[in-house]
Structures are given as C-alpha cells and as structure tokens.
Amino acid sequence: MTKGLFITFEGADGCGKTTQIKLLDEYLRGEGYKTLLTREPGSKGLGEKLREILLNYDGEVSSKCESFLFLADRAQHVDCIIKPALEEGVIVLCDRHTDSTVAYQGYGRGLDIEQIKSLNELATSGLKPDLTLVFDVDVETSQSRVGTEKDRMESAGIEFFERVRKGFLEIAKFEPERVKVIEATNTIENIHKQVVNEYKRIAR
Numbered sequence: 757m758t759k760g761l762f763i764t765f766e767g768a769d770g771c772g773k774t775t776q777i778k779l780l781d782e783y784l785r786g787e788g789y790k791t792l793l794t795r796e797p798g799s800k801g802l803g804e805k806l807r808e809i810l811l812n813y814d815g816e817v818s819s820k821c822e823s824f825l826f827l828a829d830r831a832q833h834v835d836c837i838i839k840p841a842l843e844e845g846v847i848v849l850c851d852r853h854t855d856s857t858v859a860y861q862g863y864g865r866g867l868d869i870e871q872i873k874s875l876n877e878l879a880t881s882g883l884k885p886d887l888t889l890v891f892d893v894d895v896e897t898s899q900s901r902v903g904t905e906k907d908r909m910e911s912a913g914i915e916f917f918e919r920v921r922k923g924f925l926e927i928a929k930f931e932p933e934r935v936k937v938i939e940a941t942n943t944i945e946n947i948h949k950q951v952v953n954e955y956k957r958i959a960r
C-alpha cells in the first residue's frame with residue numbers, strides 16, 4: 757500500500773530511545789534516504805496543543821480521557837503527517853506510537869487491552885509499523901535517567917512503570933516479527949549497531 761518504511765521506537769521514559777532515533781536518522785540520511793523524524797504525542801500543529809494538555813495539565817484526568825487524547829493525537833498524526841510521508845517513499849521514524857497506548861493506558865492504567873488495540877486500529881486506519889524497537893531497561897535505571905523534574909506522565913510511580921515495562925515485553929512476545937526488544941543498558945554505540953542491524957533486516 758505504501759512506498760516508504762515506518763519504524764517506531766518504544767520503551768519507558770528514560771530508556772534512551774530518543775538518542776537512538778536521532779542516531780538512526782543521521783545514519784539513514786548519510787546513506788542518502790529521505791527521512792521524517794517525528795513523535796507522539798505532539799508532532800506539530802494541533803498535536804502540540806494535545807501534547808501540552810497530556811503532559812502538563814495539572815487537574816484530574818480520567819484514564820479513559822487520557823487514552824482518547826493520545827488516540828486523537830495519533831489519528832491526526834497518521835492522517836496528516838505519517839501517511840502522506842510514507843506515500844512519498846519517505847522513511848518515517850516515530851518516537852512512540854500505538855504500543856505506548858497499550859503499555860501505558862492498557863497495562864499501566866489498567867484499561868482493557870483488547871479495547872485499546874481496537875481503538876488503535878481505528879486511530880491508524882489499520883496502518884502498522886514495519887518495525888518496532890522496544891528499548892528495555894529496569895525501572896530503577898529509567899527513573900534515575902528521568903531525574904526529579906517530572907511531567908504528568910512521569911510522575912505516575914514505580915509500580916506503574918513496572919507494569920508499563922511488562923506491557924512492552926508482552927507486546928513483543930505477541931508480535932515477535934514486528935517488535936524487537938533491545939537491551940537498553942548497553943553503550944550508545946553498541947545499541948546503535950543493533951538498531952542499524954534491525955533496520956537492515958527489514959529493508960532488504
């Protein structure tokens with residue numbers, strides 16, 4: 757259906773995926789490919805407003821409302837940014853996508869996993885990443901990387917993040933072809949090599 761490649765980067769806050777997505781972007785550009793580096797929530801435009809609410813609103817937010825806001829951001833992102841880029845043959849690298857909603861709102865907040873998966877389908881019109889990399893790190897390490905200045909999501913507590921981590925690992929078990937787990941306590945250079953190898957495997 758689409759000409760480009762769609763690669764998503766997932767994992768708990770502080771797992772190092774943002775460093776790695778930038779390194780893969782540089783690598784691909786160096787190889788002469790056209791790329792789009794984007795993120796959820798909030799790539800640009802309306803998404804930025806939704807991101808501001810999701811990360812900084814300090815009143816009560818129900819788990820369902822939170823899910824729908826992430827999903828609203830995703831629908832806009834897929835329709836207005838990701839799909840047009842893929843149709844032009846661009847390699848789209850996305851920092852978080854559908855699996856974050858399954859891990860954070862499903863496993864983390866305790867909403868029904870199957871319902872979240874169906875809502876993801878609705879938001880993306882069934883678009884699936886060609887490859888998803890989950891950066892796995894123990895909760896203690898990821899929390900120490902996040903530091904003390906936490907946003908609304910990062911303030912959720914250790915048990916929440918244990919569930920989120922388990923969620924990502926379960927997702928990888930369910931879809932081993934699409935989702936690859938990368939041990940994220942390795943060196944930046946070593947992790948980058950693994951990321952490039954995974955890219956080469958699907959790009960063939």
Ligand code: TYD
Nearest residue numbers: 769770796797826852853856857860909910
């Ligand atoms: P961000 O600052 O982008 O965090 P990171 O650099 O770790 O990706 O904030 C995104 C936050 O939103 C992060 O805590 C994960 C959370 N999130 C969800 O809970 N559900 C989702 O569907 C998405 C996309 C993100």
